Amino acid sequence: MTRTARRTHRTHRMPQVAGAVAVALLALSACSSSDDSSSAKSDASASDSASASDKLSGEVIVFAAASLKESFTTLGKEFEEAHPGTKVTFNFGGSDTLAASITSGAPADVFASASPKTMKIVTDAGDASGTPATFVRNQLAIATLPGNPDKIASLKDLTNPDLKVVLCDKTVPCGAAAQKALEASKLELTPVSYEEDVKSALNKVVLKEADASVVYKTDVKAADDKVQGVDFPESAKAVNDYPITLLEESENVDTSKAFIALVQSAEGQKVLAEAGFLKP
Template identity: 80%
Template sequence: MTRSMRRTRILRLAGVGAAAVLALSACSSSDDSSSPKSDTSASASADAAKLSGTVTVFAAASLQESFTALGKEFEQQHPGTKVSFNFGGSDTLAASITGGAPADVFAAASPKTMKIVTDKSDAAGTPATFVRNQLEIATLPGNPHKVSSLKDLTKSGLKVVLCDKTVPCGAAAQKALDASKLKLTPVSYEQDVKSALTKVELKEADAAVVYKTDVKAAGDKVEGVEFPESAQAINDYPIALLKNAPNAQAAKAFIALVQSAEGQKVLTEAGFLKP
């Protein structure tokens, strides 16, 4: 083999080697470019799996049945989480939150009671209205006193219960009474709507002004009577993430469930109106 032929062969081998190195480099580059996508996907899955611990929700008493159902759904969707509820009068709950009670989410039965929290800068961001609710009269089963209007509640001898005026259902009832120019002296004022309804269920009262959702939840324990003045006193229900939420990430996910189509279906089936 001549010197010229040896040089040509060496150059060819060098070319093949360079091509191989380039090919390996391309493969490595391709792998590197795809690895962030894999990492991103894994990160997204990890984020979903990160939801854990307890979500503490302070919610208006009228939300008890629907929120309890949504809490169970949330726990099924996110194993390792638990939703703990504190149901009660919105004004009492708001006072607890501004007083430092640890909570992640506040769902109030009126913008006025939510304002107690926002005025103290205890909400993270702007509260959003997620449902509305309308009043209805709850009477004893069979409506033995033949209550057919708001005016009928002023009959002498009829034992009527109202929510306290500081509670959203009480404020709404008073607004409806004022619109009708009616005066009503109840046998008691209750601190939340469930307490007012219970008085009728236990036959300790003949009637109570509550929400449609509560009448529906009570089933055959009471009978509902609609009245046109209720249209003058429909309550918006706002929900908010709290500023010092101990479990903010899971709290955001719970609020998202409430606002989702799935959550709205549960709420409308319970008798709530769409926002």
């Protein structure tokens, strides 16, 4: 965001002095003084302008995949503390829904998707500024009820008709990844419901409305003891890359770029790794 420094020029009036020599000397002195003062004010103004341009401020609106909620919320707080005067506002949800909102004109500065496919919706519409960069990866896991009372040990176990299993909708990255893992295992699974995003799928198990759900490892970790996670080897064939980009219509470019830089920094990667994300 361009900021324009405004300079105020002041005019000094010279007093009338008797004698031609005195007038000339006083005029010369005043001119020299005015030039020095003007130069000093100009330098100070330029310095203030540079300082203002370096200082981040304003709001950054980040549209991010639901699975990023915990780690991005942490990074948002860190960013605001490091840059007083800034505010990071998040909109978490299914990546496909977020992409559709962006292409429909929803105000946003940054988009972090859970898959390249949903990011492509935004880039194809010309709404991304530059080339999106992968900043983390994520892998699936099975979330079961605490203690795993149904003794679920594999993806195949989820095909048991006596189990209530929930999946993410096939249009969102976690659902597409689950479908890919099932196809790789040559398994067919009919869930009791398809959910709009990974948090909704996980919540069905947390509320004991389902016996199990296929979600991300990061979501199992975030739920702590509310669910129990079960790893399965087929998940290695359905790992999702997470790309992030500045959006073309961003109204706070410098601050938005700084937030993206934090996500990609060593500190940002540490927060994401602690949440269970894999390196890009």
